[in-house]
Amino acid sequence: MYVNTQLPPELADAVSHLEEVARNAGLDFFPTIFELVDYNQLAEIASYGGFPTRYPHWKFGMEFDKISKSYEYGLSIIYEMVINNNPCYAYLLRANSMVYQKTVIAHVFGHCDFFKNNYYFSKTNRKMLDQMANHATFVRRAINEIGQDTVESFLDVCLSLENLIDITTPYRAPITATVKDGLGADQALHVSKIETKGYLDSYVNPKDFLAAQKDRMEKEQRRTKNFPENPERDVLKFLIDHAPVSSWQKKILEIIRDESYYFAPQGQTKILNEGWATYWHSMMMTRLSPLHESEIVDYCDHYAGVVAAAPGSINPYKIGVELLRHIERRWDRGQFGLEYLNCDDPKKRAEWDTKAGLGRKKIFEVRRFHNDLTFIDEFLDEDFCHQHKMFLYDYDRKTGKQIISSREFKPVKQKLLQQLTNFGQPIISVVDGNFKNRGELLLRHEHNGEDLKQDFTMETLRNIHKVWARPVYLETVIEEVKRRVSFDGKNHDIEKI
């Protein structure tokens, strides 16, 4: 752990004051520890994803190189960082002015509240700091025993598969294996008859019906013999359970999977989480604990930078905070329910106000139950889309430029939802672990309109092959044709199916 910095008195005061303000406003968070670091340290922590102890790997070095270079050349600055843990750890940049520090502290409390209360974070490990350190220890030991090059190459392989998890897993009841053993095969195939008097039997239970039933059950049984029984989206789990890897490799796969699941909720709630934190820092700085008049211009300048809209992308801070305010306004004025939704008169809609005053309550509810996908799906309406000048753009082959292609509500929202589905990752599942009855691995990509990046697909297949050690296949769609891409250890192949 970093040296537990004793915060300078004025910062310590600001922290305890803002904490009180936040709690009074209804925010609820784990104890939060602030540390004061210089930019180099912050860049270092940021490169490690917020955790001071991670397993050794060059990708962190690369990240550090990028972050510190961007800082040196003034391209981007990280002001603040906070990690989801109990207690929460947050880092303040020493060089920031007092106004920024206060803003950042307020922002951090917003995040901490979100971490603690949002449903999607509810299954994350709150002792991840320790867990990450344990992972690091294991990897270091493996390196000492087996050698850096070997372990690192295997880490490269695992990291290339890190997004192949099933983000719904933590929120489902664990599927208990159905008891099949112990039952004889005959018994399993027993077709139950309706009990009746003997002479009626052939009428009540006609022979061909029984035969059809038996046939169906046999088919079903054959189907359940599929391996895996149902397509498995947690590809990493499948590999851990069934791939022929040695114990240290298995453990490393588990580590990567574990960390992926830890980070997944952050990928799923970027917009809502940032929106929530921005909503609260703005609320605290301007209403609940207003800044001094000498500070307000600096604050506004900073805020403008945070919520600036870059034309080619969606700024999660901006969309998040605006959508939350939009919701608050609607619920304050009672703009919800069947009557409101069925109202077609724009003037009436605009002036709709039942003085319901439920806005604050509603956004607290939103922060508890939603992720980005459901948040956008449920609340981004046509009014909001036009008000915030959202548009859809596409690549224009003729000019080679990105061109605004539509300002219609439907396609914009559809694209946005598509981008947020499965935290922006393609949905890939294991369909058959005994493909062609030769122990080969068949994966399937659920194609939702966008193709996979082809060269990467090839390379990733190669990496899966390194784990599975038998030929691997991926069913996907390339330029609107269904295809099966494969790698058999030597050659790549693409065939039509």
Next chain:
Amino acid sequence: MPNNMESDLNRFRKIVKGKIKQELRRFVANGELIGRQGKKSISIPLPRIDLPHFQFGNGEGGGVGQGQGEVGDEVGQGQGQPQPGKGEAGEGEGQHTLEVDVSLEELASLLSEELELPNIENKGKKNVENKKYKYTGIVNRGPESLRHFKKTYREALKRTISIGKYDPANPMVIPIKEDKRYRSYKIYNEPVANAVIVYMMDVSGSMGDEQKEIVRLTSFWLDTWLQSQYAGLERRYIIHDATAREVDQNTFYRTRESGGTLISSAYRMALKILEDHYPPQEWNVYLFHFSDGDNWSGNDTNECLKMLESDIMPRANLFCYGQVESRYGSGQFLRDLQKHFGENNPKLTLAQIKDRDAIMDALKTFLGKGK
């Protein structure tokens, strides 16, 4: 403070360096670097090492944006605003190339690693050095013309504060004699130039643009390598067809002449330059001659051989002849040299440069002797 970052960073740099090494052949062949020769270091855009994932194809996909503009307008590229980041691993795709600065020296050492070049045995006066003055230090005595204004006032301010006379309301600071600070120089020894390269190129009609480009690329890498070996390096350029003339670097690379080829004219000129300016006891002399080998007549070839043997070779560390293949095929001169001097002459290296890909091998042949 964990020190892990340092080792992760080193690991990354090492991998990147390996990447440079693999890419080197490509750089050598397509001459991306030469345009920036003037600078001390070169930015090499490096692919960020991307671990492959199953991911959506990018670039043409389009997306959702926000802001002004009509349907059909181009999406403006947003200026990156500094934004508060947050501890979320894997966020921030950002740019896909990374510029890594490699100085020419580093490049040369990479080159030598790749080609396994031996270091050159220096000869001549090793210890001849020039003195050079550089103003880098600060002292408290000196001429007023060298007074360091800022440092002087800083001293004065320090003194005023320490004796308690500083008044923030009326911040007057007056330096006295003890406060004054002056710039001072240090003497640096600078080795004088002790190597000379004479580049000779055949610019007769049969040498096309592609051939010149090959010469250009080869010379660049020769230069880079020799530069790393000698503190000072002089270059002379000679072009020739039936007659020879000395030119500057620029002309050397750009001229296109026509006419016949008399190689002896170039050698005569080179010899004259060496005799006039570069006594062999003090100078390491390198001669590189590039031609398509189509000499005008056998008589001239004989004259060349004689000149090489009796006058030029004794003065030179190395004489290299690179024969490029022109549209008309390659000439006889390479074989003549080979026949006359034999395969293993210590001072002569011969290389045939068929195309760009052969440049690396030519470099290895030229410099592999460590002369």
